[in-house]
Amino acid sequence: MARVLLFGRLADIAGWRERVVDGASLADIRTALSADPDLAEALSGKGVQVAVDKAIVRGEAALTATSEVAFMPPMSGG
Amino acid sequence: MSVTLQTEPFEPGALLTAFSAGRAETGAVASFTGLARAEQGGTDILELEAYPGLTDAEIARIALEAAGRFGLQDWLIVHRIGRIAPGEAIVFVATASAHRREAFEACDFLMDYLKSRAPFWKKSHGPDGARWIEPTDRDRTDVERWERP
Numbered sequence: 214m215a216r217v218l219l220f221g222r223l224a225d226i227a228g229w230r231e232r233v234v235d236g237a238s239l240a241d242i243r244t245a246l247s248a249d250p251d252l253a254e255a256l257s258g259k260g261v262q263v264a265v266d267k268a269i270v271r272g273e274a275a276l277t278a279t280s281e282v283a284f285m286p287p288m289s290g291g
Numbered sequence: 292m293s294v295t296l297q298t299e300p301f302e303p304g305a306l307l308t309a310f311s312a313g314r315a316e317t318g319a320v321a322s323f324t325g326l327a328r329a330e331q332g333g334t335d336i337l338e339l340e341a342y343p344g345l346t347d348a349e350i351a352r353i354a355l356e357a358a359g360r361f362g363l364q365d366w367l368i369v370h371r372i373g374r375i376a377p378g379e380a381i382v383f384v385a386t387a388s389a390h391r392r393e394a395f396e397a398c399d400f401l402m403d404y405l406k407s408r409a410p411f412w413k414k415s416h417g418p419d420g421a422r423w424i425e426p427t428d429r430d431r432t433d434v435e436r437w438e439r440p
Contacts, residue, residue, distance in 0.1 A: 220340060221412030222423050267345040283342060289413040290406040290426050291325075291339060291370055291382055 215242060215276045218283040223261070227252045234282075239263065239274050242282055260287035292366055294347045294354065298373035303383050310367050310385045317364055321394035322385040323402050329377035330417070337375045338414040338421075346410040353404050361397035363388050368401065372411075403434040 217234045224230040227249060236242040247253035255261070264283040265274045276282065303324040311320045327337045341347075354366050365387040375381050384401050388394040407430040414423050 218342070220342060221414075264342070264345055267342070267348065269345075283345070285342065285410065286412065286423075287425065288408060288410045289424055290409050290430060291411045291413070 214278050215280040215282045217242060217246070218281065220283065221286040221289075223252070223255055223284050223286050226255045237276055239265070239270075239276070239282065242276070255286075256284055258286070261285065292351075292354070292358070293368070294350045295369045296341050296343060296347055296372050297369065298371070300371070300379055301369055301383065303380050306367065306369060306383050307385060310365075310387070314364075314387065316389065317387045318389050319391040319394040320385060320387050321391070321398040322383065323398050324380050325382040325402070325406075327375045327377050327379050327381045330415070333417045333419070334377060334415045335418070336416040337377075337381070338416060339370075339372045339375060339381070340412040340414070341370075341372045342410055349410050350405070353409075354401060357386075357397045357400050357404075361386075361388065361393045361400070363393065363397050366397070366401070368405070370405070370409075370411075400437050403430075403437065406430045407434040 214233060214235055217232050219227050219230050234242050234245050236245055243256065246256060262269055262285045264285065266281055307322050350368060354368060357363065358366060363386050367385045369383040371381045382405060384398050386394045386397040407426045414421055
């Protein structure tokens with residue numbers, strides 16, 4: 214289980230910014246989110262980064278019940 | 292040495308006055324204030340999204356790198372998030388050093404980073420609707436200046 218956050222255009226595409234999703238790994242979370250094909254495509258797009266508990270991760274990560282997973286599209290600067 | 296992300300407007304002059312006060316060993320304070328542009332009526336409101344806890348930590352990490360690289364005594368970064376109207380201050384950076392060159396260069400470096408790579412997501416709301424904004428080619432080449440040997 215993880216609290217999933219979407220930023221930027223990802224939230225617009227999904228129609229939500231924060232949701233609790235079942236899963237013990239990032240792969241589980243991606244599978245659960247792929248119920249929305251538009252979101253799945255956007256999440257696999259170029260430059261999308263993932264953070265677990267506010268630290269950017271590359272590849273797989275194990276999650277706990279209190280993990281916060283963020284999907285971040287390319288950063289625009291301020 | 293601090294990074295603040297805030298939804299409330301700020302007054303750049305007051306920040307600069309406070310930052311400059313009580314410095315006996317600082318010879319130079321450089322500052323930069325960025326304002327939101329109207330883009331000839333194309334932008335009514337700029338909406339800036341951050342990830343609190345990640346955005347501020349990442350900015351602080353780069354600022355500490357700049358402090359080491361340029362020999363800063365102190366620095367301050369204040370960035371608006373949320374909805375910002377044209378003409379309002381969106382970012383304030385101040386740097387303090389013994390001599391002017393270090394303060395100027397560190398301020399320039401920090402702004403190039405903030406404008407191109409800092410973890411923000413920016414949306415422009417205008418008469419033609421809303422659109423997400425990506426860094427411009429100019430933003431990218433500006434930040435690359437600091438990576439040359």
